[in-house]
Amino acid sequence: MICFPNAKINLGLHVVSRRTDGYHNIETIFYPIGLRDALEIIPVEKESAGIPEFSGNTHSITTRDNTSSRKYRFFQTGNPIDGDPDNNLVIKALNLITFEKELPEIDIHLLKKIPSGAGLGGGSSDAASTLILLNETFGLGYSNEELILRAARLGADCPFFILNRPAFASGIGDELEPIEIDLSNYTLLLVKPDIMVSTREAYSMINPREPELSLKEIIRKSPETWKELMKNDFEPPVFKKFPEICRIKQQLYEIGAVYASMSGSGSSVFGLFEKAPDWQGKFNDHFVWSDKED
Known part of the structure; x- marks a missing residue:
C-alpha cells in the first residue's frame, strides 16, 4: 500500500513556559498543507515473487519476546536525509509496532519531497503515516486513539498527523x-532557504x-488582521541569527501577502494571498511551493 504524508504549517506559535522535564509548553495551530512525501510498504512474498531469500539492504528488528526477528529493507529517494537510516522516524515507528505485533518481512520505500529542518513536520508526518499504513496493510486493529498514543512516543507533533486536520495544540504540542x-x-x-535551524537552539534563545491574546481568539478573525495579532515567538531570535529568513518574510509582504510567518522554528516561511502572487524570479536560490500549483 502507498500513502502520501503531508506537511503542516504553524499558524502562530507561543512558547508559554519551561517544564521541569526540560521541554516547553507551547500553543500553536497546526494546519495541514498539500506538500507531500510518498511512502509505500510492500510485504515480500518470496515464493510468488520468485525471490530465493530476503537479501540486499536488509535490517532486523527483534520482537518483544526476543525469540524471533522480522526483517525489512528501507529505500529512501528524493531529498537526502542526513544521519543513520535506522534513526529515521519511519523505522522508529516500525520498531514500535513490531515490538507489539507480528509482521511479515517488508520493503519500505520513502520518497522525500518535504524539506527537512524547515518547521514543516515532514519526519513526524512520515512516522504517523507509517503507523497508519502498517495498521491498514496488515489489519492490526489499532483505533485512531491507540495510534495517537503510539505516535506521541515518536515525537511531540506526530499525533497531529494521525487525524491530520486543523488543531489547536498545547502542552509540548501533543495536546x-x-x-x-x-x-x-x-x-x-x-x-x-538553504538554512537549517536547530530546534534545540531556537528554544534556548526564547x-x-x-x-x-490566545491563538484560539485570533484564529476567529479574518487572516487580513493576523499580521498585527498573530505572532511566532521564534521569529525574533531566528531572524537575528539568520537575516535571510527575515528578508523572505518581508518579500512575501511586498508581493501582496495578507499574512506571512515563519513555520515552527524555521527555516521555511509562508504567505497567504488573496490572489496568486507573481513570485517568479524572486526566490531563485530557495525551495518554493504553492498550493495552487501542486
Missing part, C-alpha cells in the same frame, strides 16, 4: 483540540511568556 478553519480561498506560497 490537540480540533478547530474549524479553512484557508482554501487563499493561495499559500511557501519558501524555504524567554517563555504567557500570550496577551
